[in-house]
Amino acid sequence: MAEIRLENLNIEFGAFKAVQDVNLTVKNGEFVVYLGPSGCGKTTTLRSIAGLVNATSGDIRFDGRRVNELSASERNIAMVFQFVSLYPHLKIRQNIAFPLKARGVAKAEIARKLDWVTEIFKLGDDLDRYPGALPPGARQKVALARAVIRDPAVLLLDEPLSAIDEQFREEMRWELGHLQRQLGVTTIYVTHDQREAMSLADRIVLMSDGRIVQVAEPDAMFFEPVSVFAGQFIGSPSMNLIDLVPNGDGLALGKEGGVRLTPEKDGVPPWVLKSRRPLKMGIRPLNIHLVEPQRQADGIDLPVDDVYSVGRERFFTFRIGDALCQGVDKRDAKAGGTAGRVRFLPQGFLFFDADTGRRVTGETMP
């Protein structure tokens, strides 16, 4: 186990800057998830920690010791790759034992460790089969077993679940989280799936265009995004973003044909009115509910386009000005299915600078 520190990490491929000025400390035993869209530099960062990619500048430290010059095999890390990286010509048993054999561990010790991981991952039936005979999910389980068998200082996981079908993925995700807590190994996990990140991480590192956007615990990531990008990347369906337009002495939601807001009644904080810069309002779909038409007092009349339900959740879309928005609420027998009126829950309002995309609060108001 180790603490990992990245200091001013830069990785360039020719003129392309894959990773720029990344600073991060991953605490001993922590589960950190790198999250971001494709090409944001998260996998490159992971590979540089593994020693498979060289940092152009900056330091990578394990427990304070600079490891930039060490090869992957000298860093005592273990890694699970996105695509199958099991050795196809070796049986599962030999695959799992490979890291120990390659390091010349004694046979008795290998057998003991093999029993241990077989027990954890329940691989007993598959030990004498070849990887080709296993479904993708089971293969990743074997890859994980191969990774943890030699007590690595750091466990690196590069989208390990993305090639697995949905049902098995859920199960694997749970097992993975459970296993990490059990072993207490420092873990860095790369994914583009925000649900995976939210459910597994102690802390999430959100990246975009080679830079860190935000480092936060999952809850903080959700409730206090630092920018429009962070707000919209986390949460599904994605956060609605609506223009705030000055309208007489008040504000309107949406540019054309928008909805006039009454700050006191609609729960818009007073400082928003005083902002000298154009703002946008972000509101997560779960903070928008459908209301019964007769309860005029709480809602805003908006044309609701489409309503559908998945189990107990009801999804609907509507337009504010030219913006298409989404809302989600619980399908409740009492509320009825009548569409046409939505209610915004004011505690969910987030405000962003319309030009920079940074989040603005009463304290940081420009």
Next chain:
Amino acid sequence: MADHITVNSAPAAAVPAPRKRSSGRLMILSFLSPTLLILIFMVAYPIFSLVYYSFFNFSALRPAVAMKPVGLGNYAFLLSDPDLWQRFVFTGKFVALCVTLQMLIGIFVGYRLQKNFRGRDVIFTALMMPMMLSPVVVGFLWRYMFNSEWGVINYLATTIGLEKIDWLGQTNAALFAAAAADTWMWTPFIILLATAAFRGIPDTIYEAAEVDGASPAYTFFTITLPMSAPVLFIALILRLIDSFKQYDLFFALTGGGPGSSTETVSFAVAKTAFSYFYTGEASALAVVLLVIIIGLSMILVRHLNKMGERF
């Protein structure tokens, strides 16, 4: 009007005419027949006639003389001929030496050439050149280079203070010279296949091995070689078969000499058939050669299939 016509004719077209099963087979046969006919005339007929002639005392020079059936006489004669055993031993030595050299050098060079680097394509193309020459040309080329008086190899040997060697005048030296020429010519083939096999292994496999702490040598022997084994096996099969029936190289390089000590089995077949015109005896020898080569191929192909099942 046109509408009426389409409407009327449509139902008739929609119902397919009942088809007989045999017409499908006939179709398949008719498509295959050109290839089959060529194969029958070019492969099956010669093989059958070869086997047929091997049971007769017959010379193609004198077809008028009646063919005398001798049963297994030709085979019995061959198997009791010590000269022929000598040829098998020599061929075996040659095959073992060539194939070992070619596989070792080919795999080594192929491993070096698998990574992309500047000038790789040029080196690769240059390496492929010997393979494109005719074996007879290669034979003469090396014959001149191995010439004991004015050949470049002895010249180079004398410049570093070694004695001149009569390369093509002694059996063992001639064996080495022929193996060198064959290796020069055919190692590129192994390089080609080995490089393709090595490059077919995904990078993540190597990355996984590196992360797992495997040294480059350990990775080579436990990952690279076993994973490219099926392709390398094909290369081995082809080289074994090809060098086993090597004839033209020896024809040009040593002419079978000194004496007949560098005659391979194929050489003996050619000599028996077209110098002495003992057609029956030559046929019998060719059948023996054929059986050996088929046997060799079958053993290796079976092994190959077994390996293929794992992937």
